[in-house]
Each structure stands twice: as C-alpha cells, then as structure tokens.
Amino acid sequence: xxxxxxxxxxxxxxxxxxxxxxxxxxxxxxxxxxxxxxxxxxxxxxxxxxxxxxxxxxxxxxxxxxxxxxxxxxxxxxxxxxxxxxxxxxxxxxxxxxxxxxxxxxxxxxxxxxxxxxxxxxxxxxxxxxxxxxxxxxxxxxxxxxxxxxxxxxxxxxxxxxxxxxxxxxxxxxxxxxxxxxxxxxxxxxxxxxxxxxxxxxxxxxxxxxxxxxxxxxxxx
Ligand code: CMP
Numbered sequence: 001x002x003x004x005x006x007x008x009x010x011x012x013x014x015x016x017x018x019x020x021x022x023x024x025x026x027x028x029x030x031x032x033x034x035x036x037x038x039x040x041x042x043x044x045x046x047x048x049x050x051x052x053x054x055x056x057x058x059x060x061x062x063x064x065x066x067x068x069x070x071x072x073x074x075x076x077x078x079x080x081x082x083x084x085x086x087x088x089x090x091x092x093x094x095x096x097x098x099x100x101x102x103x104x105x106x107x108x109x110x111x112x113x114x115x116x117x118x119x120x121x122x123x124x125x126x127x128x129x130x131x132x133x134x135x136x137x138x139x140x141x142x143x144x145x146x147x148x149x150x151x152x153x154x155x156x157x158x159x160x161x162x163x164x165x166x167x168x169x170x171x172x173x174x175x176x177x178x179x180x181x182x183x184x185x186x187x188x189x190x191x192x193x194x195x196x197x198x199x200x201x202x203x204x205x206x207x208x209x210x211x212x213x214x215x216x217x218x219x220x221x
Contacts, residue, residue, distance in 0.1 A: 005045070005071040005072055005073055005118075006115060006118035006119055006121075009112075009114040009118050010114070014108060014112060018100070018104065018108055021100055023099045024096060024098055025044065025098070026096055027049070027094065027095045027096075027097065028091065029091055029092065030090060030092075031091050033051065033090070034075070034085055034089060035085065035088045036055055036056060036084075036086070036087050036088045037084045037085060038084060038085050040077075040079065041078075041079070042075060042079070042100060042101045042102060043073060043074070043075045043079050043102075043105050044073065044074045044098065044100070045074075045097060045098045045100070046068055046069060046071065046072045046074065046096075046097050047070060047096040047098060048070050048095065048096050049069065049070070049091060049093050049095020049096060049097075050067060050068070050069045050092040050095065051068050051069070051074065051089050051090060051091050051092060051095055052064050052066070052067050052068075052089070052090055052092055053065045053067075053074070053087045053089050054087060054088055054089075054175060055086075055087050061175075062175050063175060063178065064172060064175035064176040065087055065130070066126070067092070067153075073122070074089055074097070075089075076122075076123075079105060079106075092167075092172075136149075136177075137177070142179050142184070142186075142187045143187040143190050144216075145177045145178075146173065146177055146188070146191065147212060147215060147216055149176055149177055150166065150191075150197075150207050150212060151209075151212055151213070153166050154166060154209055162208065162209060162210060163198055163207065163208050163209070164209060165204060165205070165207075166205045166206075166207060167203060167204055168203065168204075168205065169203045170185055173188075188200060195208060195211050196208055196211045196212050
C-alpha cells in the first residue's frame with residue numbers, strides 16, 4: 001500500500017489505519033468497475049492489472065480517456081465533487097483493486113495535508129494529459145496521432161528495450177485516438193512500411209522505439 005501512488009506520502013501508522021478500511025475488489029478481464037453517471041461513494045486503488053477509462057457518446061461511440069494500472073487511483077472525482085461518475089471504467093485484464101469509502105478517505109485527507117497536496121498534483125497531471133490529448137484529437141493526420149499514442153503507450157517499458165510489445169486492439173487505439181478502426185488499420189500499415197511497427201499480431205503490436213522517436217517532432221514537455 002505504501003508504495004502505491006498518492007498514498008506513499010502517508011506515515012506507516014496512517015497507512016495501517018487506512019488499510020483496515022479497505023476491501024479487495026477483483027475484476028475479470030472486460031468486467032466493469034462502474035459506469036458513467038452512476039452515483040459514486042468510493043475510491044479505488046489499483047494493486048495489479050490494467051483498466052481503461054472511457055465515455056460513451058450519445059450516438060453510442062466509446063471514447064477512451066486513459067489507461068490506468070498498478071499504483072493509480074480511480075474514482076476520486078465523484079468523491080471530491082459529490083457528482084456522479086465522470087466516466088466508465090472497465091478492466092482490460094484481470095485486475096485487483098482496493099476500495100475505500102468516502103468517510104475513511106475524507107478523514108485521512110483532513111488529517112494529512114500531504115495527501116491533499118499529492119491529490120492536487122495527481123489532478124494537475126491528469127488535466128495536463130487531457131489537454132495534450134485534446135490538442136492531439138483536434139487535428140493532424142491520423143498516422144501522426146497514432147504514432148504519438150504508441151510513443152506514450154510504450155513509455156512504461158524499460159528504457160533499454162529497443163522493441164516493445166504493446167497489448168492493445170485496433171478498436172481501442174481508435175477509441176484513444178478519436179478515429180475509426182479502419183483509419184487505425186491504414187495508419188498501422190503505413191507505420192509498418194516505415195519499420196516503426198515491426199510486427200502485428202492478435203491484439204498485440206511490436207514497436208521499434210528508436211524509429212518511432214526519430215519520426216516524431218520533439219515533444220514540448
Ligand atoms: P470518477 O469521476 O469518480 O469516476 C471515473 C473515474 O475515471 C474518475 O473519477 C477518475 O478517477 C478517472 N478519470 C476520469 N477522467 C480521467 C482522465 N482524463 N484521466 C485519468 N483518469 C480519469
């Protein structure tokens with residue numbers, strides 16, 4: 001618990017107290033944690049697995065907002081503003097989370113200002129990321145948006161790996177890039193011709209990081 005995300009600032013005794021209020025939640029791959037617009041009175045900490053955060057448009061399309069994994073927290077927004085869940089959350093692989101209810105969370109938040117500061121930092125990071133995604137979605141050729149997306153998705157792998165394998169479907173890439181599966185398919189074919197995508201398999205992609213970085217203009221951050 002102490003190693004995970006925003007809770008790492010808490011002293012041991014506080015962590016122990018918090019742990020006594022937490023309950024495990026196990027999700028199978030593709031199971032939903034909750035849906036957009038449900039009322040929300042708890043927060044979740046991801047111990048292992050991978051989940052996607054998405055919104056469904058009025059015409060039924062899914063727009064993916066983020067992928068979350070070990071150490072991330074989920075559900076802080078509805079707890080903080082008291083409104084409904086801002087998005088749906090679905091497991092992309094078997095996942096183990098820990099659930100904390102509003103009361104326990106607000107208590108530690110009030111007792112420990114460091115946790116509040118960490119939380120603000122987390123929200124700033126997510127807003128920054130959302131701003132960047134908004135800019136990307138606003139324009140530019142699909143192939144460039146796709147390349148940027150692959151670059152961010154391979155960020156979590158060890159820096160030494162020249163070729164990284166990403167587990168993601170074409171439909172999910174389309175949801176993340178704000179485009180269609182067909183456009184993603186065409187974009188991937190182009191990236192493959194350039195040697196940036198080395199190989200494609202069922203729900204998997206192998207990406208040459210060096211070639212990817214060389215093909216993209218420098219990132220302002
Ligand atoms: P909440 O609104 O309670 O439920 C949906 C959750 O998804 C939200 O809290 C956040 O934890 C998470 N979430 C929503 N939007 C984003 C985003 N853009 N980036 C990362 N996480 C998000």
